[in-house]
Amino acid sequence: MNADLIIKNATIHTMDDNRPKADQIAVKDGKIIAFDQEAALLQGEETEVIDADGRVVLPGIIESHAHPLHYANNLLQLDLRTETAPSITDILEAVSKRAQEIPEGEWILGMGWDDSKLKEKRFPSFEELSEAAPHHPVFLKRTCVHNAVANRKAFEASGISEDPVDPDGGHFHRNSDGTVSGLIQENAMMEFAIPSVTINQLKDAMREAQEHFFQWGITTIHDMAVSKKELTVYQELCKEGGFPLKVRMWLWGIDQMGWQGVEEEALALGLQSGLGDDHLNIQGLKYMLDGSVGGRTAALAEPFVDDGDNRGILYMPQEKINKHVSRAVANGMRVSIHGIGERAVEMALQAIEQAAPLDENKKHRHRIEHCALPSEEQLERIASQEIVAGSSIGFIYAIGDSYWNNLGEERARRVFPHASFRKHGIVSPGNSDMPVCPGNPFFGMYAAVTRTTVGGQQLGTEETIPVEEAVKAYTADAAYSGFDDTIIGTLSEGKYADIVILEDNPFTIPEEKIKDIQVSQTIVEGETVYKRENS
Numbered sequence: 001m002n003a004d005l006i007i008k009n010a011t012i013h014t015m016d017d018n019r020p021k022a023d024q025i026a027v028k029d030g031k032i033i034a035f036d037q038e039a040a041l042l043q044g045e046e047t048e049v050i051d052a053d054g055r056v057v058l059p060g061i062i063e064s065h066a067h068p069l070h071y072a073n074n075l076l077q078l079d080l081r082t083e084t085a086p087s088i089t090d091i092l093e094a095v096s097k098r099a100q101e102i103p104e105g106e107w108i109l110g111m112g113w114d115d116s117k118l119k120e121k122r123f124p125s126f127e128e129l130s131e132a133a134p135h136h137p138v139f140l141k142r143t144c145v146h147n148a149v150a151n152r153k154a155f156e157a158s159g160i161s162e163d164p165v166d167p168d169g170g171h172f173h174r175n176s177d178g179t180v181s182g183l184i185q186e187n188a189m190m191e192f193a194i195p196s197v198t199i200n201q202l203k204d205a206m207r208e209a210q211e212h213f214f215q216w217g218i219t220t221i222h223d224m225a226v227s228k229k230e231l232t233v234y235q236e237l238c239k240e241g242g243f244p245l246k247v248r249m250w251l252w253g254i255d256q257m258g259w260q261g262v263e264e265e266a267l268a269l270g271l272q273s274g275l276g277d278d279h280l281n282i283q284g285l286k287y288m289l290d291g292s293v294g295g296r297t298a299a300l301a302e303p304f305v306d307d308g309d310n311r312g313i314l315y316m317p318q319e320k321i322n323k324h325v326s327r328a329v330a331n332g333m334r335v336s337i338h339g340i341g342e343r344a345v346e347m348a349l350q351a352i353e354q355a356a357p358l359d360e361n362k363k364h365r366h367r368i369e370h371c372a373l374p375s376e377e378q379l380e381r382i383a384s385q386e387i388v389a390g391s392s393i394g395f396i397y398a399i400g401d402s403y404w405n406n407l408g409e410e411r412a413r414r415v416f417p418h419a420s421f422r423k424h425g426i427v428s429p430g431n432s433d434m435p436v437c438p439g440n441p442f443f444g445m446y447a448a449v450t451r452t453t454v455g456g457q458q459l460g461t462e463e464t465i466p467v468e469e470a471v472k473a474y475t476a477d478a479a480y481s482g483f484d485d486t487i488i489g490t491l492s493e494g495k496y497a498d499i500v501i502l503e504d505n506p507f508t509i510p511e512e513k514i515k516d517i518q519v520s521q522t523i524v525e526g527e528t529v530y531k532r533e534n535s
C-alpha cells in the first residue's frame with residue numbers, strides 16, 4: 001500500500017503525547033497512516049510529496065467559538081471600518097465602485113464607518129451618497145449599528161419622503177436648512193426596505209469565508225448561533241460539495257440578541273448532541289447570561305471602573321436558566337452558556353450543577369463560553385464538573401485595552417486565566433468569537449503567551465502560558481470541547497489528515513512575532529485547500 005501524500009523534511013508537532021514530534025507523515029484516504037521511517041517506506045509513484053523544508057507542521061486549527069455565517073454575511077457588505085476606509089472620499093469611492101459592479105436598483109450595503117475616526121470628522125452626506133450612486137439605494141451602518149447613512153435612492157426605494165416623519169424611538173437627522181442629512185438614527189433605520197439576504201447569497205459568501213479560514217489554518221469551526229438559516233446553508237453546502245471545512249453547530253436556545261431561538265423545536269424533534277457526521281454535526285444548545293466588558297454589560301461581582309454601582313446585566317433569573325438547562329440535559333443535549341462576569345459564571349455553574357448528577361454532567365463536557373472572570377472557588381467547581389472553559393483569549397489581543405479601562409488593573413490581570421485553568425485541570429480551548437474579534441488564531445495564541453493587547457498594554461504575566469499550551473488550546477483542547485478528540489486535534493495515526501504548515505516556527509521565534517505567523521499550506525483530509533503564494 002502506498003500513501004496518497006507524504007510530508008517530509010518537516011518539524012512536526014503532533015500535539016499527541018504518545019509521539020510529540022516527527023519529521024515525516026504519511027496520509028491515505030484522508031487519514032494519517034504513518035510517521036517518520038515507516039512513512040518514508042510508503043512512498044510510491046503516485047504519492048504526492050510535500051517537502052516542508054524544515055517548516056513547522058501542526059494539526060489543523062479548530063476555532064471553538066465563532067459566528068462564521070455572520071462573518072460571511074459581513075463579506076456581502078462594504079467594509080467601511082477606518083482601517084479600510086479612513087476618509088469620506090474612500091467611502092464614496094467604495095460606493096461608486098460597487099455601483100458599477102451590480103445592476104441598477106440593487107442595494108449597496110456597508111458597515112463599520114465611524115465619523116469620530118474619519119479624516120473629515122463627519123459622516124458622509126445624503127447628497128454625496130446620492131451622487132456616488134444615483135441609481136442604487138445605499139445604506140451604510142455606523143460601527144455602533146445604531147446609526148446609518150442613506151442616499152436619495154434608498155428613500156425612494158423604501159417609499160420614504162424626503163420630508164419624513166420620525167417614528168417612535170427613531171430620528172431622521174436634518175441639515176440646518178431642514179433637508180434630510182442622510183443620517184438615520186435608531187428605529188428610523190427600520191423604515192428602510194432593505195432586502196433580506198438570500199440563502200444563495202449566504203452560501204456564496206460562506207464559500208468565500210471558508211477561503212479566509214483556510215488562510216488562517218482553520219480546518220474546523222464551531223458556529224455558536226445556529227438557527228434555521230445557518231442549518232440550511234451548512235446542509236446545502238455539504239451536499240453541493242466544495243465545502244471541506246468541518247462545522248460544529250450549537251443551536252441557539254431562546255430568543256436573545258434579536259435572534260430566534262430553536263430550543264422548543266429541537267427538543268420537540270428529539271434532536272440530541274452528536275447528530276450528524278464528522279463533517280457537520282449538532283453539538284448542543286447555547287444560552288446567553290450576560291453582556292460584554294466593552295459594553296459594560298458583563299455581570300460583574302463589583303462595579304465597572306468609574307461607573308457608579310453598574311455591575312452589568314444578567315439576562316434572566318436563575319430559575320429560568322435552570323429550567324432550560326435541565327430540560328436540555330434531560331433530552332440528551334449538552335449546553336454551552338455565555339458567562340463573562342463572575343455573577344454570570346456563577347449562574348451558569350448553578351444551572352449545570354442542578355441539571356444532573358455529577359457523573360452524568362461530566363459525560364456532557366458542558367461549556368461556559370468566554371468564562372472571562374471566574375473566581376478561585378468557581379474554578380474549583382468548573383473543574384469538578386469537568387466543564388470546558390471556552391476561553392475567548394483572542395479578546396485580550398483585539399479588545400484587551402477596553403478590558404483594562406473598564407475593569408481596572410486587578411481584574412484585567414485575571415481575565416481569561418489560562419494558567420489557572422491549567423492548574424485546575426480545566427480544558428480551555430481558545431477562541432476569537434469572530435467576527436466580534438478578528439478570526440486569526442495566531443492573535444489568540446499570541447495573547448495566551450504574552451497577554452499583550454493590540455495597543456501594547458500587558459494584562460499581567462501571572463496567567464501567561466507556554467507556546468505549546470497555547471497551540472493546544474487551538475488544537476487538542478478545542479477538539480475535546482467538540483467531542484472530536486478521537487478524529488482531529490492531534491496528528492495521530494487513524495485521525496483525519498487536517499494539517500497546517502507554517503511559515504514561521506512559533507516555538508522558536510520571539511514571542512512578539514507569534515501574532516504575525518503566516519500559514520504556508522492548509523490541508524484537509526489529505527487535500528490542499530490553501531497554499532500561500534511563493535512558498
Ligand SMILES: [Zn+2]
Pocket residue numbers: 065066067224433
Ligand atoms: Zn459568540
